[in-house]
Amino acid sequence: MEYSHKTAPSPRKFKVVASARKVLFIVFWDIEGVVHIEFLELGQTVNSEGCISTLRALKLRLRRVQCDKHSILQHDNARPHTSRQTQGALRQLELTTLQPPAYxxxxxxxxxxxxxxxxxxxxxxxxxxxxxxxxxxxxxCGQSSEFFS
Structure with a gap:
Protein backbone atom coordinates (compact mmCIF):
# COMPACT_ATOMS: atom_id res chain seq x y z
CA MET A 1 0.00 0.00 0.00
CA GLU A 2 1.27 3.41 -0.85
CA TYR A 3 0.16 6.92 0.15
CA SER A 4 -0.37 9.30 -2.76
CA HIS A 5 -2.40 12.38 -3.52
CA LYS A 6 -5.80 11.97 -5.23
CA THR A 7 -4.62 13.72 -8.37
CA ALA A 8 -1.30 11.86 -8.61
CA PRO A 9 -1.09 9.23 -11.34
CA SER A 10 -1.37 5.65 -10.15
CA PRO A 11 1.92 3.78 -9.83
CA ARG A 12 2.96 1.77 -12.84
CA LYS A 13 2.85 -1.98 -12.37
CA PHE A 14 5.55 -3.98 -14.02
CA LYS A 15 4.92 -7.31 -15.59
CA VAL A 16 6.09 -10.07 -13.32
CA VAL A 17 8.43 -12.53 -14.99
CA ALA A 18 8.57 -16.04 -13.59
CA SER A 19 11.79 -16.63 -11.73
CA ALA A 20 14.26 -19.11 -13.08
CA ARG A 21 14.18 -22.59 -11.64
CA LYS A 22 17.13 -23.64 -9.59
CA VAL A 23 19.36 -26.57 -10.45
CA LEU A 24 20.84 -28.25 -7.39
CA PHE A 25 24.19 -29.95 -7.78
CA ILE A 26 26.67 -31.79 -5.61
CA VAL A 27 30.35 -31.47 -6.35
CA PHE A 28 33.44 -33.12 -4.88
CA TRP A 29 36.90 -31.79 -5.66
CA ASP A 30 40.50 -32.02 -4.56
CA ILE A 31 43.53 -29.82 -5.20
CA GLU A 32 43.78 -31.06 -8.78
CA GLY A 33 40.20 -30.40 -9.85
CA VAL A 34 36.67 -31.77 -9.88
CA VAL A 35 36.47 -35.45 -8.92
CA HIS A 36 32.71 -36.03 -9.09
CA ILE A 37 29.75 -33.84 -9.98
CA GLU A 38 26.10 -34.80 -9.75
CA PHE A 39 22.90 -32.89 -10.52
CA LEU A 40 19.63 -33.59 -8.72
CA GLU A 41 16.31 -34.05 -10.47
CA LEU A 42 13.76 -31.25 -10.22
CA GLY A 43 12.00 -31.45 -6.87
CA GLN A 44 14.48 -33.96 -5.41
CA THR A 45 15.84 -33.06 -2.00
CA VAL A 46 19.02 -34.12 -0.29
CA ASN A 47 18.12 -36.83 2.18
CA SER A 48 19.97 -39.75 3.71
CA GLU A 49 19.22 -42.19 0.85
CA GLY A 50 20.31 -39.68 -1.78
CA CYS A 51 23.43 -38.89 0.20
CA ILE A 52 24.34 -42.57 0.40
CA SER A 53 23.83 -43.13 -3.33
CA THR A 54 26.01 -40.09 -4.05
CA LEU A 55 28.71 -41.44 -1.73
CA ARG A 56 28.63 -44.80 -3.53
CA ALA A 57 29.00 -43.08 -6.90
CA LEU A 58 31.85 -41.02 -5.46
CA LYS A 59 33.61 -44.13 -4.17
CA LEU A 60 33.42 -45.74 -7.64
CA ARG A 61 34.78 -42.57 -9.21
CA LEU A 62 37.61 -42.40 -6.66
CA ARG A 63 38.61 -45.98 -7.50
CA ARG A 64 38.91 -45.03 -11.18
CA VAL A 65 40.59 -41.65 -10.72
CA GLN A 66 42.74 -41.95 -7.61
CA CYS A 67 44.24 -45.42 -7.71
CA ASP A 68 46.50 -45.30 -4.65
CA LYS A 69 45.53 -42.00 -2.99
CA HIS A 70 43.67 -41.81 0.30
CA SER A 71 40.69 -39.44 0.29
CA ILE A 72 39.28 -37.50 3.21
CA LEU A 73 35.86 -35.86 2.94
CA GLN A 74 35.02 -32.54 4.52
CA HIS A 75 31.35 -31.67 4.72
CA ASP A 76 29.02 -29.73 6.94
CA ASN A 77 26.89 -31.08 9.75
CA ALA A 78 23.61 -31.20 7.82
CA ARG A 79 21.17 -33.90 8.92
CA PRO A 80 21.65 -36.12 5.85
CA HIS A 81 25.41 -36.09 6.48
CA THR A 82 25.14 -36.94 10.17
CA SER A 83 22.36 -39.52 10.07
CA ARG A 84 23.07 -43.07 11.27
CA GLN A 85 22.50 -44.48 7.79
CA THR A 86 24.97 -42.10 6.19
CA GLN A 87 27.57 -42.63 8.92
CA GLY A 88 27.19 -46.40 8.48
CA ALA A 89 27.62 -46.06 4.72
CA LEU A 90 30.75 -43.95 5.23
CA ARG A 91 32.23 -46.70 7.41
CA GLN A 92 31.19 -49.41 4.94
CA LEU A 93 32.69 -47.49 1.99
CA GLU A 94 35.80 -46.74 4.07
CA LEU A 95 35.54 -43.00 3.47
CA THR A 96 37.22 -40.88 6.13
CA THR A 97 35.58 -37.58 7.07
CA LEU A 98 36.83 -34.48 8.84
CA GLN A 99 34.76 -32.79 11.49
CA PRO A 100 33.17 -29.61 10.14
CA PRO A 101 35.02 -26.40 10.99
CA ALA A 102 33.71 -24.33 13.88
CA TYR A 103 30.76 -22.05 13.16
CA CYS A 141 36.10 -28.61 -15.48
CA GLY A 142 37.66 -25.56 -17.11
CA GLN A 143 39.27 -24.30 -13.89
CA SER A 144 43.00 -24.84 -13.46
CA SER A 145 44.52 -26.91 -10.68
CA GLU A 146 45.80 -23.66 -9.14
CA PHE A 147 42.17 -22.60 -8.66
CA PHE A 148 41.40 -25.73 -6.64
CA SER A 149 44.64 -25.75 -4.65
Missing amino acids: SRNLAPSDYYLFHQLKNLKGHHYDSDEEVIADVCRWC
Whole structure:
Protein backbone atom coordinates (compact mmCIF):
# COMPACT_ATOMS: atom_id res chain seq x y z
CA MET A 1 0.00 0.00 0.00
CA GLU A 2 1.27 3.41 -0.85
CA TYR A 3 0.16 6.92 0.15
CA SER A 4 -0.37 9.30 -2.76
CA HIS A 5 -2.40 12.38 -3.52
CA LYS A 6 -5.80 11.97 -5.23
CA THR A 7 -4.62 13.72 -8.37
CA ALA A 8 -1.30 11.86 -8.61
CA PRO A 9 -1.09 9.23 -11.34
CA SER A 10 -1.37 5.65 -10.15
CA PRO A 11 1.92 3.78 -9.83
CA ARG A 12 2.96 1.77 -12.84
CA LYS A 13 2.85 -1.98 -12.37
CA PHE A 14 5.55 -3.98 -14.02
CA LYS A 15 4.92 -7.31 -15.59
CA VAL A 16 6.09 -10.07 -13.32
CA VAL A 17 8.43 -12.53 -14.99
CA ALA A 18 8.57 -16.04 -13.59
CA SER A 19 11.79 -16.63 -11.73
CA ALA A 20 14.26 -19.11 -13.08
CA ARG A 21 14.18 -22.59 -11.64
CA LYS A 22 17.13 -23.64 -9.59
CA VAL A 23 19.36 -26.57 -10.45
CA LEU A 24 20.84 -28.25 -7.39
CA PHE A 25 24.19 -29.95 -7.78
CA ILE A 26 26.67 -31.79 -5.61
CA VAL A 27 30.35 -31.47 -6.35
CA PHE A 28 33.44 -33.12 -4.88
CA TRP A 29 36.90 -31.79 -5.66
CA ASP A 30 40.50 -32.02 -4.56
CA ILE A 31 43.53 -29.82 -5.20
CA GLU A 32 43.78 -31.06 -8.78
CA GLY A 33 40.20 -30.40 -9.85
CA VAL A 34 36.67 -31.77 -9.88
CA VAL A 35 36.47 -35.45 -8.92
CA HIS A 36 32.71 -36.03 -9.09
CA ILE A 37 29.75 -33.84 -9.98
CA GLU A 38 26.10 -34.80 -9.75
CA PHE A 39 22.90 -32.89 -10.52
CA LEU A 40 19.63 -33.59 -8.72
CA GLU A 41 16.31 -34.05 -10.47
CA LEU A 42 13.76 -31.25 -10.22
CA GLY A 43 12.00 -31.45 -6.87
CA GLN A 44 14.48 -33.96 -5.41
CA THR A 45 15.84 -33.06 -2.00
CA VAL A 46 19.02 -34.12 -0.29
CA ASN A 47 18.12 -36.83 2.18
CA SER A 48 19.97 -39.75 3.71
CA GLU A 49 19.22 -42.19 0.85
CA GLY A 50 20.31 -39.68 -1.78
CA CYS A 51 23.43 -38.89 0.20
CA ILE A 52 24.34 -42.57 0.40
CA SER A 53 23.83 -43.13 -3.33
CA THR A 54 26.01 -40.09 -4.05
CA LEU A 55 28.71 -41.44 -1.73
CA ARG A 56 28.63 -44.80 -3.53
CA ALA A 57 29.00 -43.08 -6.90
CA LEU A 58 31.85 -41.02 -5.46
CA LYS A 59 33.61 -44.13 -4.17
CA LEU A 60 33.42 -45.74 -7.64
CA ARG A 61 34.78 -42.57 -9.21
CA LEU A 62 37.61 -42.40 -6.66
CA ARG A 63 38.61 -45.98 -7.50
CA ARG A 64 38.91 -45.03 -11.18
CA VAL A 65 40.59 -41.65 -10.72
CA GLN A 66 42.74 -41.95 -7.61
CA CYS A 67 44.24 -45.42 -7.71
CA ASP A 68 46.50 -45.30 -4.65
CA LYS A 69 45.53 -42.00 -2.99
CA HIS A 70 43.67 -41.81 0.30
CA SER A 71 40.69 -39.44 0.29
CA ILE A 72 39.28 -37.50 3.21
CA LEU A 73 35.86 -35.86 2.94
CA GLN A 74 35.02 -32.54 4.52
CA HIS A 75 31.35 -31.67 4.72
CA ASP A 76 29.02 -29.73 6.94
CA ASN A 77 26.89 -31.08 9.75
CA ALA A 78 23.61 -31.20 7.82
CA ARG A 79 21.17 -33.90 8.92
CA PRO A 80 21.65 -36.12 5.85
CA HIS A 81 25.41 -36.09 6.48
CA THR A 82 25.14 -36.94 10.17
CA SER A 83 22.36 -39.52 10.07
CA ARG A 84 23.07 -43.07 11.27
CA GLN A 85 22.50 -44.48 7.79
CA THR A 86 24.97 -42.10 6.19
CA GLN A 87 27.57 -42.63 8.92
CA GLY A 88 27.19 -46.40 8.48
CA ALA A 89 27.62 -46.06 4.72
CA LEU A 90 30.75 -43.95 5.23
CA ARG A 91 32.23 -46.70 7.41
CA GLN A 92 31.19 -49.41 4.94
CA LEU A 93 32.69 -47.49 1.99
CA GLU A 94 35.80 -46.74 4.07
CA LEU A 95 35.54 -43.00 3.47
CA THR A 96 37.22 -40.88 6.13
CA THR A 97 35.58 -37.58 7.07
CA LEU A 98 36.83 -34.48 8.84
CA GLN A 99 34.76 -32.79 11.49
CA PRO A 100 33.17 -29.61 10.14
CA PRO A 101 35.02 -26.40 10.99
CA ALA A 102 33.71 -24.33 13.88
CA TYR A 103 30.76 -22.05 13.16
CA SER A 104 30.09 -23.46 9.70
CA ARG A 105 26.32 -23.48 9.66
CA ASN A 106 25.92 -23.82 5.90
CA LEU A 107 29.24 -23.84 4.11
CA ALA A 108 32.77 -24.96 4.68
CA PRO A 109 35.35 -22.28 3.77
CA SER A 110 36.30 -24.18 0.62
CA ASP A 111 32.64 -24.32 -0.44
CA TYR A 112 32.39 -20.57 -0.04
CA TYR A 113 35.37 -20.06 -2.33
CA LEU A 114 34.03 -22.37 -5.05
CA PHE A 115 30.44 -21.15 -5.01
CA HIS A 116 31.46 -17.50 -4.74
CA GLN A 117 33.43 -17.88 -7.97
CA LEU A 118 30.59 -19.83 -9.59
CA LYS A 119 28.37 -16.76 -9.21
CA ASN A 120 30.21 -15.38 -12.25
CA LEU A 121 27.66 -17.37 -14.29
CA LYS A 122 24.87 -15.25 -12.78
CA GLY A 123 23.08 -13.11 -15.29
CA HIS A 124 23.16 -15.67 -18.08
CA HIS A 125 19.74 -16.66 -19.33
CA TYR A 126 19.18 -20.32 -20.10
CA ASP A 127 16.28 -21.92 -21.91
CA SER A 128 16.59 -25.33 -20.29
CA ASP A 129 18.11 -27.14 -17.33
CA GLU A 130 20.42 -29.00 -19.73
CA GLU A 131 22.01 -25.70 -20.78
CA VAL A 132 22.62 -24.78 -17.13
CA ILE A 133 24.11 -28.20 -16.40
CA ALA A 134 26.39 -28.02 -19.45
CA ASP A 135 27.59 -24.53 -18.53
CA VAL A 136 28.26 -25.44 -14.89
CA CYS A 137 30.16 -28.58 -15.94
CA ARG A 138 32.15 -26.59 -18.50
CA TRP A 139 32.99 -23.96 -15.88
CA CYS A 140 33.98 -26.47 -13.17
CA CYS A 141 36.10 -28.61 -15.48
CA GLY A 142 37.66 -25.56 -17.11
CA GLN A 143 39.27 -24.30 -13.89
CA SER A 144 43.00 -24.84 -13.46
CA SER A 145 44.52 -26.91 -10.68
CA GLU A 146 45.80 -23.66 -9.14
CA PHE A 147 42.17 -22.60 -8.66
CA PHE A 148 41.40 -25.73 -6.64
CA SER A 149 44.64 -25.75 -4.65
